[in-house]
Amino acid sequence: MNRTLSPLSVPYRVVERGGSIVFTAIILFSGASAAFGPTGGLVGIVLVGFVLLALVAYEVAYYRRFEYDLDADTLDIRSGVISRRNREIPIRRVQNVDISRNVVQRLLGIAAVDFETAGGSETEASLRFVEFEEAKRLQREIGRLKREGGEAEGDDETETGEYEQPTADELFTLSSRELALVGALSFDVRIPGLLFVLLSGSVPAMSSVVPPGAGPILVAVGLLTAALGILLVSWLGGAAVAVLNYYDFRLTQVEDELQYERGLLRRYDGSIPLDKVQTLTVVDDPLKRYFGYASLHIETAGYAPGDSGSEAAVPLADRERVFALANRIDPVGSPSFSRPPKRVRRRYAIRYLLALGGVVALLYGADWVTGGALPWPPYAPVPLALLAPVAAHYKWRHRGYWLGSNHAVTRNGFLRRQIKIVPYYRIQTVIDSRTVFQRRWDVATVTADTAGSRSLVGNDAAAVDVDESVADDLRAILPTRLRESLATRRGWVDEAGDARDDVPTDERDDPPSGSDSAPST
Known part of the structure; x- marks a missing residue:
């Protein structure tokens, strides 16, 4: 059955473009006054009215010509006013279904729905805007179809004719105290650089901190005061952003899918399929480490870098609780890291x-x-x-790697330390890189590249500055572990690692394909 957008999407989209209308009105009034003299105001009003009517007509046509349909195999979207566009998105390729609503949208009962697919640098498709209940239905149905392999609607019907909802298991809820800690322990690292760029070229601004001709003591005091001021502004900015982003955060598991809700001014409601997880990342900084806290991020192949941050699974929790949740999502054990050589x-x-x-x-x-x-x-x-x-x-101390039975784990960073957990079967490419300076120190960097979105910006799991002999071993071990892991997952071998007799030899020797492809080195 073909469905359309919410009728309220028409006035909302018109008002949403109000800024461009105001700008156009100013230009039209100015141009009309200059061209027509005293009657220019009336001409300008007519022109503005024409632009407004054209915008309303376009949005009405957009609404009437936008249709979508969700069946057992695909999500079909037909849109376009002047140029028609038909899209068929296979359900199996949908990685994430994200729902977002700002304050006005929540009052109107509408929401934006984004569909993310594997390998895409942009959102595959969007619905702007549908009723919130319809958005939740799409999220539920796509998750159900993916779990059941595309079975037709009705398979889950109860005797009363209603659909049986899967049980939601609550994994994490952010209390008011924890939300306050999220803000208190947040720091926006972008603000110091921004302030430096803005103030470095302003001699008067810097002179107010350090007067010209000041002695060394005054210089030191002035620089210290400026540094403390920048740190304070960065902390307040980070705290405000964190509280707005993670207000009323909760994480639940519905069968093999994680679902989260968060946000104050803008409410996010998304899903993360467990079988699409590429990397788990435990993140902390010196302040969080001192108090024993950390964050957990889940990375799938469906998000573009810089997306709404919906990959965050847990904004802040006790470190033991974070690692317990990570082990629940993908059992990794307790890593014991090997550091780079002391030299x-x-x-x-x-x-x-x-x-x-x-x-x-x-x-x-x-x-x-x-x-x-x-x-x-x-x-x-x-x-x-x-x-x-x-x-x-401290940079050396917080670096390292560990190879478990099913995962490669790396650790890097001091001010923002990241522990990345990568299942062997998710490795796409093993990269051994050695710069001129690394070769002089007989060290190398081995990177386990995945299909995750953050890998697009060079944020893969990497064993940095390991000894050259260790790098050679990693380059040989990781592809072997990948093949063994894929063989186990595909049933080519039993749990003991022995080849199964019921699997044909030619199938066992076939190279993996798709996201589970064998790595290049």
Whole structure:
């Protein structure tokens, strides 16, 4: 049965474009007044009315010509006013169904629905807008069809004629206290860089912090005050964003699918199929580690980088609780990491010193160009050289890798540490990279590339700066573990690892295809 968008989508989409109408009205009034003199105002009103009528007519036509239909195998969408577009999206390819509603949409009872598919850098299809109950029905039905392999509607009917809803198992709920902790322990790392860019070119702004001609003590006090101010603004910004994003967060499991709800000003309601999970990532920072907290992110192949953040499974919880949930989603055990060789700490320290030297050189150049107008002396950052060995040690300490029976696990980062858990059967490519500088230290980086969305921005699981001999071993072991894992999942071998007699040899030797393809090295 063909379905259409909600009738309320017409006035909402018209109002949503109100900004462009106001801008057009200003231009039309100005142009009409200049061209027609005293009667220009009336002409401008007529032109604005014509634009408004054209917009309403277009939205009405868009609504009347937009149809969609969900059957056992595909989601069919037909749209377009001038140029028609017909899409058939196989149900098996749908990775995620996300529902979002802002405050106005919640009042109107409508919602936007996004359908994400594997391998797409953009949202595959969107419904703007349907009734919220219809959005939930689509989410439920697509999940049911995927679980049941495309069985027709009616298979789950009860004797009363109603559809039996699967049981929802609540995995995590964010309490008010935990929401406050999410805000208190959040920090927006983008704000310091943004403030530096905005203020670095403003000598008056910096002079208010460090007066020209100030002595070393005043310079140090001024820089410290500025740094504390930037940290405070970054913390407040991160806290506000976190509270708005994760208000009333809850995570449930419905059979083999995770479903979440979150958000205050904009409410997100999404689903994450467990069989489409590519990577689990445990994330923390020094403040969260000190208090024993961490976050958990679930990555599938269906999200484009920079999407609405709906991959977040748990915004904040006790570390033990986070790892327990990760093991419930995909049992990995307790990783025991092997760190890079100790000699790389010297490499990190040298790298930090060279970067600091570059900054000092730039400051001296800027001081020479401006005739000494900088509000601080060019050598001001030099004392930071004392921190280089400490930073190098912590960078080394928080790196490592671990190979479990079914997963490869990597750990990287100090200010934002990420522990990435990758099932062997999800590995797409094993990449062994060795830069000129790494070769001088006899180390390499081995990356386990997956089909996850974050891999598109170079955020894969990686064993960084491991010894060359270890890199050679990893490059040989990971493809072997992948083949063994795929053989077990496809039933080519039994749980003991022995080949089954009932599987033909030619089928056992066939290379995997699709997302389970054998890796290149």
